[in-house]
Structure formats: structure tokens, C-alpha cells
Amino acid sequence: MTRKSCAIYTTGFVCAHLLIVGIALELSLQEGEIQERWRKISEVTLTERGQVFESWKNPPPSYLEYYFFNVTNPEVFMAGGKASVKQIGPYTYRVHSSRENVTFLENGTKVYALNPKTFVFVPEKSVGDPQVDIVRTVNIPLVTIMNKLKSSSFFLRSVFSIYINRLDIKLFMTRTVHEVLWGFKDPLLTKLHSTKPEVDEYFGLMWKKNDALEGESVSHNGEQNYLDYVKIDMWNVLREMSWSSSNQSNGTYGTFFHPLTNVNESLYIFAAELCRFIHLAYVEEVEVKGIQAYRFAPRGNVLTSPQNNPANPTNCVPAGECLGTGVLKVREGAPIVVSFPHFYQADPAYINAIDGLNPNKEEHETYLDLQPMTGVPIRTSKRAQLNMILKRVTGFPKTRNIAETIFPIMFVNEMATIDDEPAAQMRSLLSLILRKT
Numbered sequence: 001m002t003r004k005s006c007a008i009y010t011t012g013f014v015c016a017h018l019l020i021v022g023i024a025l026e027l028s029l030q031e032g033e034i035q036e037r038w039r040k041i042s043e044v045t046l047t048e049r050g051q052v053f054e055s056w057k058n059p060p061p062s063y064l065e066y067y068f069f070n071v072t073n074p075e076v077f078m079a080g081g082k083a084s085v086k087q088i089g090p091y092t093y094r095v096h097s098s099r100e101n102v103t104f105l106e107n108g109t110k111v112y113a114l115n116p117k118t119f120v121f122v123p124e125k126s127v128g129d130p131q132v133d134i135v136r137t138v139n140i141p142l143v144t145i146m147n148k149l150k151s152s153s154f155f156l157r158s159v160f161s162i163y164i165n166r167l168d169i170k171l172f173m174t175r176t177v178h179e180v181l182w183g184f185k186d187p188l189l190t191k192l193h194s195t196k197p198e199v200d201e202y203f204g205l206m207w208k209k210n211d212a213l214e215g216e217s218v219s220h221n222g223e224q225n226y227l228d229y230v231k232i233d234m235w236n237v238l239r240e241m242s243w244s245s246s247n248q249s250n251g252t253y254g255t256f257f258h259p260l261t262n263v264n265e266s267l268y269i270f271a272a273e274l275c276r277f278i279h280l281a282y283v284e285e286v287e288v289k290g291i292q293a294y295r296f297a298p299r300g301n302v303l304t305s306p307q308n309n310p311a312n313p314t315n316c317v318p319a320g321e322c323l324g325t326g327v328l329k330v331r332e333g334a335p336i337v338v339s340f341p342h343f344y345q346a347d348p349a350y351i352n353a354i355d356g357l358n359p360n361k362e363e364h365e366t367y368l369d370l371q372p373m374t375g376v377p378i379r380t381s382k383r384a385q386l387n388m389i390l391k392r393v394t395g396f397p398k399t400r401n402i403a404e405t406i407f408p409i410m411f412v413n414e415m416a417t418i419d420d421e422p423a424a425q426m427r428s429l430l431s432l433i434l435r436k437t
């Protein structure tokens, strides 16, 4: 999709939204009446004819910036000392997403869609060439396998330990940025594959994610209640994670919100990077390209320990092994933990356990700037960090001396800002509406 056609879709969407908002303001309708209007103006709801539908099907591209933590002193850490890291990045990718196989269900009140995504590297927004730049980071396959073998027999662990030594596999691996992201043939996984064919020989953080179907959704289309507008009703990915947290039926993809958002509202969005829905609360008014917007950011307790926020029960899986504030386990039994970048808003113990971290609001906060009248997000930045729990594993002498650490691997910043052309359109339409009322 070209830039031009994106701008058209975005504009169409903006105009359609302003249309109903304009009506609502002019007639100073009560909420029930607004809803009635909303129901009648079918072009602006997610029906196949609507302009909104077009921009929903083909949203403008967003940018994903990847930052890695290059480990500078692996020997020191292996000997029981404090690890030191140096941030490298950004390596930026443009993400094209679309919604395909769109099917209307339940008399058109719900929509089913697949969400394929394509990633294209953007050299001019990156620090280097991911195919050339080297990063030294935690050997994720090794740590994952060691963790799996934790409860197996001593014999099996010994055999495995011998493998690791024979293949000279270390706790830290040195790979290109491209390999870590998009996949490489891992010697240990290959060895396992020879006896267990269901194990993939390749590993990469984004392995098989390019051109992949991210998920399926069934959304309300706003005909019944404008507050339900494009809220997610179901997300297949999440059904697999039913153990994770309580109720996940609220929230949107972060592309669409209902119009007439007010400062007392809490937005509920799906943060794919954190594998969960999070609440965003109003913070302040901001201006983006001449448009007034409300900034919404996660509330302080999004990633708190379960003692303070019962919505995060997984932080105590397995039982008794709880994590503190600012870090979250994402998968049962896997030593994987998410946080905000540089452990922003986390327990200082995590930040101080590693040299080279510098959490700050400017670079590490997640936020969403929403034009309140239309409910159109005009700038967003979603940030999350991937970490691994490194600790001593009995049966693996190499880990004998290491101090238990939540080790940062990389973080990602997903950004989108309204294009200049639709921004100009929105400015003039907003001033038109405000003059009328």
C-alpha cells in the first residue's frame, strides 16, 4: 500500500468520525439519543460500505524500533559478578498490517478477520545494518531448555550437560541482530530435533512472524452501542492463555476508540508486547501537529506484584516464586519476563542488578494521544522489554556461580503518528465544528 492511499483511508476515517460528533454537538443530544443517531448513520459503523471500514481493513503503517542490550562482561557475570550491558539500536521496521477474510457475523453486529503483518526494514531510521551488527545476549534456547529440564532426572540433565560442553554452547550467544530477530539454525535445537522432530531447529524472537497471521478477532461494530465500538469480543491468541488473567473481553486494538472520550475514562487496550490488556488513564493535554489531544498512559499499578494487584496472578507461578513490582511473567513455566524498557517504574532492585540501565519517562513510557472528540489516536508509543530469569540450575555446573538476575534482552517501541495530510484535514474540520457550536 502506498503512502498516498493510506492518507486517503485515514482521512476518510477522520471525516466520518467528525460527521457524527458534529451532529451530536449541534443538537446537544443526551447519550441515549447520540446512540440512536449512531445506529442510524450506518456508513460510519463497520459495515462493508463504510469509509471507516476501509481504514479499519487497511490501517496506516506503524514503526517498530528494536533495541538490544549488548552484554559487555559475560565472564564477570558467569563468575558471580554484576552484568554490564550497552544498549544498541534502534533497528526500525515499518509494519504493514491488514485485515483479511473479513466476515460479518450475528446479523452484522460482529466482524471476523485475520490480521497478517509484514515487516520491512527502514535503514534511514536505524543505527546500522541488522545483517552485519553483532549482539551478544542471553542464549535463549539454552536457558529455556535448562529450565525445562529442571525437574527431569539427574541422568537426563547429565547427558544434556555433556552435549552442551561437547558443542561448546555458552550461556551468552553472539549473533547478528537479524539472526536474533528473524531466526537462525541453533545447534542445540538441531541436536534436539534429531531425536524429537517436533522441536523446531530454528530460533528467533520474531521467527515466522513476518507475513504471519497475528490473530483473529470478532469486534462489535458500533451499531448497538457506540461505547462498544470496535471493542474486542474475542481474541484467539488469548484463549490459549486462559490461565493468564481474569477478564480480557474489553479493549480495542489500539487503532480505534469511541468518540467523545472524556478525561475520567479508562482506556483498556491490548498490549501485544506485554501479552495482556492494560488500562490507560488520562494524564495531560498535549498537542500533536497542531491538534489538541489527551494523553493516556498506563496507571502506576499495571505491572505491580500480585500482592498489590490481584489481576497479575501469574507473577506467582510456580507457587511461591513471586516477582516484584514492574516485571511480569508471561508464560507458565517459561523463564520469560516482560517489563517496561530499562525496568522503568520497576523495583529499583531490578535496575541496580545490571550496569548500563537508565530508565526515564521520555524514552521508556508507553502512551496514547487521543483526539477526544473523534476518538482517533493521533500519536502512540507502545514500549515493552523482554527479559529472562537467569539463575543457578542444578546439574549444569556452568551456572554454578551466577547470581539470580532478571536479565534484559531487548525492548521494542511501536510508534505511530498521524500523517501530515490527515492532520491538516482534522485541524480544519475540528475548527469548523467548534465554530458551529
Ligand SMILES: *[C@@H]1O[C@H](CO)[C@@H](O)[C@H](O)[C@H]1NC(C)=O
Pocket (backbone or CB within 6 Å): 100, 101, 114
Ligand atoms: C482466507 O480466504 C482465502 C480466499 O478466500 C482462503 O483461501 C483462505 O484459506 C482463507 N484463510 C483462512 C485462514 O481462513
Ligand SMILES: *[C@@H]1O[C@H](CO)[C@@H](O)[C@H](O)[C@H]1NC(C)=O
Pocket (backbone or CB within 6 Å): 106, 107
Ligand atoms: C438476527 O436477526 C433475526 C431477525 O431480525 C433475529 O431473529 C435473530 O435473533 C438475529 N440474530 C442475532 C444473532 O442477533
Ligand SMILES: *[C@@H]1O[C@H](CO)[C@@H](O)[C@H](O)[C@H]1NC(C)=O
Pocket (backbone or CB within 6 Å): 070, 071, 072, 088, 133, 134, 135, 136
Ligand atoms: C556488541 O558486543 C560485541 C562483543 O563485545 C561486539 O563485537 C559488537 O561490535 C557489539 N555490537 C555493537 C553493535 O556495538
Ligand SMILES: *[C@@H]1O[C@H](CO)[C@@H](O)[C@H](O)[C@H]1NC(C)=O
Pocket (backbone or CB within 6 Å): 246, 247, 249
Ligand atoms: C469474566 O467475565 C465472565 C463473563 O464475561 C464472568 O463470567 C467471569 O466471572 C469473569 N471472570 C473474572 C475473573 O472476573
Ligand SMILES: *[C@@H]1O[C@H](CO)[C@@H](O)[C@H](O)[C@H]1NC(C)=O
Pocket (backbone or CB within 6 Å): 247, 248, 250, 268
Ligand atoms: C469491562 O468493561 C466493563 C464496562 O465497560 C467494566 O465494568 C469492566 O470492569 C471491564 N472489565 C475489566 C476486566 O476491566
Ligand SMILES: *[C@@H]1O[C@H](CO)[C@@H](O)[C@H](O)[C@H]1NC(C)=O
Pocket (backbone or CB within 6 Å): 262, 263, 264
Ligand atoms: C470527571 O470527574 C470529575 C470528578 O468526579 C468531575 O468533576 C468532572 O465533571 C468529570 N468530567 C467529565 C467530563 O465527566
